[in-house]
Amino acid sequence: MTEVKKVKLPLSEAAVKGLKAGDSVLLSGVLYAARDVAHQRMVVALERGEPLPFDVRGQTVYYMGPSPAPPGRVIGSAGPTTSSRMDAATPRLLAAGLRGMVGKGARSEEVKDAMKRYGAVYFGAVGGTGALLSKRIIKSEVIAYEDLGPEAVLRLEVRDFPATVVNDSRGGDLYEAGKKKYRRD
Amino acid sequence: MRTIEAGAVTEAVSRLFRQANYGLGDDVLAALERARRDEQSPPGREVIGAILENAAVAAAEGIPLCQDCGTAVVFLEVGQDVHVTGGDLYAAVDEGVRRAYDEGYLRKSIVARPFSARPNTGDNTPAVIHTDIVPGDRLRIRVLPKGGGTENMTRLGMLLPTAGRQGVVDFVVKAVDEAWSQPCPPLIVGVGIGGTAEKAMELAKRALLRGVDEPGPDAETADLEAEILKKVNNLGIGPMGYGGRVTALAVHVESFPAHIGSLPVAVNLQCHSARYRSEVL
Numbered sequence: 022m023t024e025v026k027k028v029k030l031p032l033s034e035a036a037v038k039g040l041k042a043g044d045s046v047l048l049s050g051v052l053y054a055a056r057d058v059a060h061q062r063m064v065v066a067l068e069r070g071e072p073l074p075f076d077v078r079g080q081t082v083y084y085m086g087p088s089p090a091p092p093g094r095v096i097g098s099a100g101p102t103t104s105s106r107m108d109a110a111t112p113r114l115l116a117a118g119l120r121g122m123v124g125k126g127a128r129s130e131e132v133k134d135a136m137k138r139y140g141a142v143y144f145g146a147v148g149g150t151g152a153l154l155s156k157r158i159i160k161s162e163v164i165a166y167e168d169l170g171p172e173a174v175l176r177l178e179v180r181d182f183p184a185t186v187v188n189d190s191r192g193g194d195l196y197e198a199g200k201k202k203y204r205r206d
Numbered sequence: 207m208r209t210i211e212a213g214a215v216t217e218a219v220s221r222l223f224r225q226a227n228y229g230l231g232d233d234v235l236a237a238l239e240r241a242r243r244d245e246q247s248p249p250g251r252e253v254i255g256a257i258l259e260n261a262a263v264a265a266a267e268g269i270p271l272c273q274d275c276g277t278a279v280v281f282l283e284v285g286q287d288v289h290v291t292g293g294d295l296y297a298a299v300d301e302g303v304r305r306a307y308d309e310g311y312l313r314k315s316i317v318a319r320p321f322s323a324r325p326n327t328g329d330n331t332p333a334v335i336h337t338d339i340v341p342g343d344r345l346r347i348r349v350l351p352k353g354g355g356t357e358n359m360t361r362l363g364m365l366l367p368t369a370g371r372q373g374v375v376d377f378v379v380k381a382v383d384e385a386w387s388q389p390c391p392p393l394i395v396g397v398g399i400g401g402t403a404e405k406a407m408e409l410a411k412r413a414l415l416r417g418v419d420e421p422g423p424d425a426e427t428a429d430l431e432a433e434i435l436k437k438v439n440n441l442g443i444g445p446m447g448y449g450g451r452v453t454a455l456a457v458h459v460e461s462f463p464a465h466i467g468s469l470p471v472a473v474n475l476q477c478h479s480a481r482y483r484s485e486v487l
Contacts, residue, residue, distance in 0.1 A: 125446065
C-alpha cells in the first residue's frame, strides 16, 4: 500500500501546494455535489452577478448525483461521474475561487491551465464504487436546484473519503504519467 | 401456442434490474479477480480491489453498485409460439422498470425531450427495448442497465471496405485510447461489424451481453478479439486510467454481412460495473 495523506476540507492554500499527482488521500470535511445542469446554472448566475448556491471560495466540488437514500441511510450509491462534461464551466468557477474537484476521467487543457493559474487540485475517485464511497458520507442535504432531482446541489460531509490526486496545481497529471509508464507500442 | 401473462414479464423485468444493480455476475467477479492478479501497476491493483470490495458491500448491504443505475436496456427474444396476454408487452416491460427503480431505490436517470427542457420522467422509463422473434415457445429477457459515462464514448465508423481487418483493429483501439480514463476501465469492449450503421451499433451493444469469458462464435472472430484485447491492454490506460496493463477485461465482436461498398464498425464500451442479468419465461 502506498502512503495515504489525510486531507481536510475545505482545502487550505498550503494543502493544495502540498499535494502532487499520484498521492492517495483520505478527504474529511465538506464537499458540494454538483453536476451538468447545476454547473450550467452556476455559470449563468456568475455572469449575471447573482449569488451562487454556495460560496465557492476555497471549496471542493464533487461531480456526483446519488441514487435515492434507502430508509436508515444518509445517501444512496454515491460515486463520481465523468468530469469532462463540467470542463466548459470549470475555469469560470476556478476563477471565482473554487479550489478542489472530485470526479473521474481526464480534464481539458483549459481546466488544467486554470488549475495552475488559480492553485487548485483535481482528485479522482474510483468510478463504479458508489456503494463503498457512500459509507464515507456522514451527512447529506439538498441546498439548491431541488427541481433537478438527482442533479440537485448537495452539501455533503465526508469522513476519510478515499481519492487520488490526478492533477495537481503544478501541472502534474497521473493519467498522462500512468499511461506513459505502462504503454507498449 | 404457449400463453405468458404480461404480469409475469413485469415481475421478471423488475427482479432482473434489481439483481443487476445490486450485484455483479460471477463471470465479472472472476474476471476482476484475475485482473487484480495480472495487473502490474500498484494503483491499478488498488482500484480493482476497491471495485471488488464495492461489489461485496453492494450485495451485502443492498446499496446499488453504482449511483448511475443506467438506461434500462432490455433485449427480448420472443418465441413465435408465445402469446402474451393481459396487457401490452412493452408496457409490461416499462412497468417492471418502474417498479425496480422505485422500490429498489435506484437512480432515475432518464429525461424526456432531451433536446430541450429535459424533465426527468421520474421512473427511469421508457426502457430501450430490442426484440427478436425466434423459434419456440419461450420468452427470454435480458437486461443491461447501461451507464451514461461509457455510453457517451460510443463510436461508429463507416470504414472503406479495403480497410479490412487491420482497419477494424485500428478503429477499435483508437476509440478506447480516446475514451482513455473516462469510461471507468477496466472495460468490456463491444464491437459490431457489418450490416448497416444501426445494425452495427446494435451488434456492439448485444456483444456486451455475452459472458466475459465467452469467446466469439468462430475461430476467426475469437482471434480478432484476442488481437484487439492485446492492443487495448498495451495502451497503458489501466484501471480508472491510473496507468496499468489491464484496460479491458474482454473484447467481444459480433458481425453481420455488409454491403459491397461498406465496412461499418461500431464500438460500444461497457464499464467494469458490467451489470447484466437474464431469465427465460
